Amino acid sequence: MSSRKPENPDQTQPRGGLGSDSGASMKRDLNVPRSMPADLTTAGLDDPKTADEALIAWDELDAQLLQMLAEDPERGRRLRKLQDADGWLRARAAEAARKTGGPALLDCPEAEELYDFGQGPGATTLSQARQDAIDRHLATCRECEAFVETLSVPMPAGLELGMPDEEPEELPVDPAWVRPTPVIPLRRKGPRRLLVGAGLAAAAVVVALIAIQTQSAPGLAFPQQPPLRGSAGGPIFYPRGHVLAPSEELKKVFPALGGRIEWLIEPSKDATEYQFLWIRHDDSAFAKELGRGRFDSKDSSGFISQLDEGSYTLFATAIVNGLPHPMTPREFDVQTDPAIEAQLLATRGQPTIERTMTAIRLLQAAKYWTDARDLARSLPPSPERDLFLSQTPGR
Amino acid sequence: MGRSGGRSAAVFLLAFLVATTAAFLIGGKSSHAQEKTVSAAEDLEAAKNACLEFRAGNDAVLPKWRDLAKRCAQDHHRPDAQRLFDYYSVLPREARVRGMEQEARVESVRQEAKKAGDAIMSPLEWGPERERLLRELHQIVEDNRSAADAAPAARALALRSTLFRQRVITDDKIEELEFREWITVGESEAQLSLELFDRVGMELPKLEPLLNMGWFAQAKPELDAAEQQFETVYARAHASTNTQIRIKYELEALDGLLAVAQDSGDRQRTFRLLNELRKLGSEKLSWNVVEQYAQFLLDLDEPRLADEFLVQHKPHADKELGEWQLLMMGVTGREGLTEVAALYATVVRKSSRAKVPGSPESLALADMDCRAGMSADVLDRLDGLDISLMPISRKAHLARIRGAAMLELHHYAEAAAVLRGALELSESCEGRHQGIQDSNSTASLVGETVGLESLAMLARAQIEVGDCMQAAADIENWQSRRLRREASQDPSAEIEVADVKGWAAAYECGLITWVVGADTTVVVHVNPNGHAVASWSPHGRKDIQNAIRRLRDAALTDNLDSTSRIARGIQEILLPDDVTRHLNACFPGRVLLCLHGALENLPVDLLPIFAGSSSSSPIPVVLPGLLVRAPGSAFKTSDDQAWSILGDPVESTGEDSVPQASSELLAVGAEHAGSRVCSGADFTRAELLKALRQGHFLHLASHLVAATWDGSSIDGTLNHATIVLSHGDRFSIDDIRSARPHHELAVVNACFTGGGEFVDGEAAQGLANAFLSSGTRNLLVSMWPITDQAATRYAVAFHRGLASGLDPARSASSARNELRDSGAPPADWAAFRLVGRD
16 A cells, blocks of 8 residues: 555646556555555454444455454444345346356456546547446446446545545555546446446445444534525636645645645536636736746646645636637635644644544635645545535635 | 628628528428428428429429429428419419519629629729619619519519618718618618518528618617517528528528627627537638637737637638738737737738728727837828728727827827817717617727727826816716616716716715726826816726736635735725825715726725724725716615515525525614515515515515526626525516616625626626616625625624614625624625615
8 A cells, every 4th residue: 555656746737648547556455445454453453443444344354353353242243234235236246247248357447447437527438348348347346336436426526535644655645546526427327237336335325324333433524615695606616715835744644735736617518628827926916927837628627736835816718619718717825824734733643534624624714725625535435525525615 | 890890791792692592492491390301301392493493484383383382381381382382373474484584683683792792892893883783673673563473573672682781781981871871771672572572472582681681770770679680580590401591591690699799798698699600600710700709808808818719710811811910919919918919010011901091900000109109100190191981980099099199299188189089989980880879989899999098098188187077077977878878867968077076075085986998097086175186007907807806816715914915006006195195185984986897896895095994984985987967865864764675585495595584684674663574485576576666775685696607707697697586486687677676775685796797887787787777876785705694794784874873885884894893804894885876
């Protein structure tokens, strides 16, 4: 879990060059979307919290640990339920594989292929044979299935699996997962896989329920935006307001912060492309330009690499029928903030999820909305998280 | 505007191409045609051929045609095929044959006109040629007046109306009387043509006179009628199975609709229509669309995008390339890329047209030279120019350039006279195209260059000669004209010096007015005694708009440092020291701020001068211009203010969609005894209509939902916003206009109720405009989305002030201070604005 590439520091467009989605592997040993202590021992199961986490990742435990877990009266009962669900799932998957014909793929497809299969924004079309092969593979590989599932989840920004940890060098953000997804639900390929999907969903619900029960639960109380008396927040939603320029120390604690800035716009009907121009300027009324940069995208969301401290205006243009449609620009400023840094660093001792949730609330309250979303994306998927990410600012 | 000139050749050629094709088509089709099968198309084609054969003298084809006509009518829902049969089947052979011969005469004239169009004749050549063709067509009409076959006369009349139309929409030099005559004759001949086609039973050929009727209506101008005609043409063309005819008439109709949208200043519609035109066109953008879209981007103050767009679509034909270079010179000049603009100027200067005195190219170069400091040289070049044959819009442009040159040479009195002339000429030009009722020289047709920048220069010239009061009167007179005409119900509601003095006297601190031109901002403060001071700065509309947007974004994100810094910067330009000193000398009390165009979005409460308490700062009252010549009587406070208090919509599910509104309505009701509260499920269309029509005092608490974003600005979506009623119903801004609310004071407590898109110096077209133009005197609105909680807090504080005897302006100031002093962020209190006369 420590061999991932660092974030590409010069990512100016979501799919350009050595972008965030290059070189990824879907192999389970490289990319586990759940957190489990790597050095779990039989003694570790004495700790209720560790035991609960082990239960969530039961299918990765060795026989001895699994046996110990099964013998625990409470966790054993949950384990059996999980195993039943898993067995049912695999039976359905096998059935689906039979229906779609041919053997399942043994090796995980590349992330790019999965992305195309799930028809993420800007995806290309795979050949029918390749689609069928991936389809068969998904019926037997939960990680790949989970990835494809994320592409159909209606949320405005990218999904990062893997949680931030005390030692970020061991859990850097996987470039494979940083592609953002748009607000509107995406088309999902493969209606023929409904059966498998339903099974997976059922299993996911069971797992989620157990996981929630077993958390000592800081609760997923994401900050909510106050209700407004109307709506007119677009068309450029993010970045807006303050964007934190984190110190190296803070980046170690919250690797999701820094390195990139999310942008998100209201999709324009029939737009084939979006063109962006950011201008850095002084913070006066009649601002003087200090620098500029451009990037294009076929998607309505993405990331740009971290910008220098300063005040910025982001201009966006939708290209519709070959005609440029200018959007109302949006101001934001990238800044260091010792006060918020200190508050964020003070959470260091807290458990991962609790710490992240605290940080999200702190950032949101201090108007670092873009950063709060970045952190939220580093949490495991949940309805609460997705609801938070799907909120677009009304003003 | 380039529309008339740029479009003319293409439109004319297109018209003839369409008409030529249409001439050979007989019969039309109903709106069901697109659902017809191949056999229907085959039957129609066979019926058409049989008809042509029969008319040519082949009687033997009659039985076959009868069957086909019957089938077309009965099986394919094409009764016109039967009508055509019924008409011609009873005509004697000689009459039919003669009819065909006469139609060939019409076609011959059409081909001659088309050749003239292809040759791109000069106006001097084309004028006599057109006269000859019109005479020829007239003769055909006369020759066929009593003929049994009415089709030749119908076709000749249709073509005549096209020639009339062509001159009316493209000839800027036509005299007013002649212009009206040509419209009248063209319309009557198009109408007669339609009647004759009806008699014969021909449907598709009617598209030509119908289209012409649309253009005549547009020129009169009767924009609603024009729009209706063009939509009819579009719908009929769209239903045609003949692809060539369909696309060409769809393009023609869209071009007409585009002209109507541009004349109406409706950018949203302009934007949509340009997109429709684009979709109908070929893969490659036509120069017509490229030119118009680049102009549209310039109208939006987007020269950078216009530049990139034009570079991507550089034409190849010589004539188009010349127009492209001219446009690029202007676009890059607007971008501030003076060296690039100079390069284009070098190319333009070499063109033969640039050497023609008074040509658009020569004027554009003169304009550029003037900006480059060569004013004396420019005046020398322009002074001896013969303008007798120049179109009005070019005369206005010329006057503007001369005025600018004189201003730079410090010939202020002469500059003022010439610039006033430029504005009057552009108004005359607008009057031609928009009508006296709607004329507005500072918007749309002549637009920014002659309009607001000329006005700013005129005001500067007045200031330099020491007549600041006249500058204030000019600024007010030439802006917000449409709103003033609607609000005052007076089409000639001019604002004069005495009117400005009268308004200033109604406020303790007088009034301040501004004009923001392309490159210049002028401010005038008039104190209650009628004494004025003024100032100007070289900050144009784009600068001001960007600064205001930055200020709003900073306030909305609670970036207090930036908010404060940007607000100070804006104040330094909009209220320089000498104006501030003059204002402070009147203090304490209210000041009327006439915020025009780009300034309408300014959150004035954030400016340092207005940030103090009412005892230490002037109290702002805002208007988007002087609505009437006199302010009328002051707001009267009394204990028996009976308020209509409405809102708190519930959704169809029974859910409360504005959580705080219920308590707000109760609290507001408690402040005004005898008020009528209508909330929850009772908040219906009928109740709101009743309250709007009743007038007096209104408080409304709900959601305002912007229209779906279609690629234009957020402000544009607010032009078509709706108020949320209970049970999922919506109340549109058009509904408000129809109700004509005339309240003494109305509070519309929802998001962005003060927003909307503006065109040049005209008032924003949002919800506030609908109230003000209907006669509402005072209106409390919000300038951006507001939280439910802040909306309630502000409203309750505002009504508490009213109930305690404060006037609306002071109540608003008090409410703002209450929220601000309690620690609420600027986003919660700077959003609110009292718009009106107080």
